[in-house]
Amino acid sequence: MKRILVTGALGQIGSELVAALRRRPGVELVVASDIKMMPGTASGDGPFEYLDCTNQRQIEQVVRKHGIDTIYHLAALLSAVAEERPQVAWDVNLGGLYRVLEVARQNGCAIFFPSSIGAFGPGTPRDRTPQDTVQRPTTIYGVTKVAGELVCDYYHQRFGVDARGVRFPGLVSHVAVPGGGTTDYAVEIFYDAVRNRRYTCFLGPETRLDMMYMPDSVKAAIEVMEANPAKLEHRNAFNVTAMNFTPEELAAEIRKHVPEFKIEYQVDPVRQAIADSWPRSLDDSAARREWGWSPDYDLVAMTTDMLENLERKLRVDDRGKLD
Ligand code: NAD
Ligand code: AKB
Numbered sequence: 001m002k003r004i005l006v007t008g009a010l011g012q013i014g015s016e017l018v019a020a021l022r023r024r025p026g027v028e029l030v031v032a033s034d035i036k037m038m039p040g041t042a043s044g045d046g047p048f049e050y051l052d053c054t055n056q057r058q059i060e061q062v063v064r065k066h067g068i069d070t071i072y073h074l075a076a077l078l079s080a081v082a083e084e085r086p087q088v089a090w091d092v093n094l095g096g097l098y099r100v101l102e103v104a105r106q107n108g109c110a111i112f113f114p115s116s117i118g119a120f121g122p123g124t125p126r127d128r129t130p131q132d133t134v135q136r137p138t139t140i141y142g143v144t145k146v147a148g149e150l151v152c153d154y155y156h157q158r159f160g161v162d163a164r165g166v167r168f169p170g171l172v173s174h175v176a177v178p179g180g181g182t183t184d185y186a187v188e189i190f191y192d193a194v195r196n197r198r199y200t201c202f203l204g205p206e207t208r209l210d211m212m213y214m215p216d217s218v219k220a221a222i223e224v225m226e227a228n229p230a231k232l233e234h235r236n237a238f239n240v241t242a243m244n245f246t247p248e249e250l251a252a253e254i255r256k257h258v259p260e261f262k263i264e265y266q267v268d269p270v271r272q273a274i275a276d277s278w279p280r281s282l283d284d285s286a287a288r289r290e291w292g293w294s295p296d297y298d299l300v301a302m303t304t305d306m307l308e309n310l311e312r313k314l315r316v317d318d319r320g321k322l323d
Helices: 014-023 041-046 056-066 077-085 086-107 139-161 185-195 214-226 247-255 269-276 285-291 299-320
Strands: 002-007 026-036 048-049 070-073 111-112 165-166 170-172 200-201 209-213 243-245 262-265
Touching: 002 014, 002 056, 014 026, 014 041, 014 070, 014 214, 026 056, 026 209, 026 299, 056 086, 070 086, 070 214, 077 086, 077 139, 086 111, 111 214, 111 299, 170 185, 170 214, 170 269, 185 200, 185 247, 185 299, 209 299, 214 285, 243 247, 243 299, 247 262, 247 299
Parallel strands: 002 026, 002 070, 026 048, 070 111, 170 209, 200 262
Antiparallel strands: 209 243
16 A cells, blocks of 8 residues: 655645545555645645655655655746746755655655656757657756756666656646746636636747646556556656647637637746747657556546636635635
């Protein structure tokens, strides 16, 4: 039976991954951890520890206290926030990963590390970006992701640490709001469509990026960790994707449900430059071949589900002032 620690558990992914792991057969314990404190309302869901991933002793104590054998290491600064504070991003994104890997090495833990489309740069082929290709990102976020992929491979080859991961595209979800990335527009647009029937987008209308709905992201994280290691040629940093759209195309899909919805553009040059340096689409055939990756949600299914869930959530939030 697995005993799992999740770092950065109160973020966009962790808010849904922890609950999914707690329901998973073969999982005995899931300890959520973060440098934010767990809201009182959620404290009954399972164990929570305050844990700063840049503090190796704290990680070690939590791993030993709970007999952890698997770490989902989600704590990080996302691309736009990282660009505002590159020194902190280096410490948290790479320093944190290194410390988690060291604790994993000393305590025999497996580790999941989420890389990103941000691990690619302007020199990478932008359409159907291959699994193995040029990686020369121009953001600090991307630099930490490429280095993170490499150090995970190193810890596997050198020390036998079972370090696995995927390269996520932009993630869309309705449980937690995104943490300061370049693809956040694809979540904000749904909130504003429900609340105001209009959205001002910080990326230009034709900015094409790969995206994924959170239930598929959670599925990818769990399935890559449960995959038969004998079938994995790559093990780490698998390209995964589910759909592909521009802000204009997403707005058109939302308009099928909210006909009066309007989108305007006020381009943020920093986030636009980041998006323009990333792939327009990924080739995820290695993940499909090696561990059977296959997403459940396309743009049509995701849009329907997001709007249904947000209509419900924002009605409750506006009444209960929980938002
Ligand atoms: P998020 O920003 O929503 O959450 C990150 C969490 O980490 C936050 O709750 C934050 O409090 C915590 N954190 C920050 N510094 C910490 C520290 N020093 N110690 C412990 N916790 C700390 O991020 P997310 O969207 O959930 O992303 C999780 C991981 O997945 C990150 O590595 C991110 O790069 C990667 N990823 C996310 C996306 C996406 O679209 N959300 C896409 C690709 C990759
Ligand atoms: C970001 O925009 O920073 C993230 C990512 C794609 O890694 N959503």
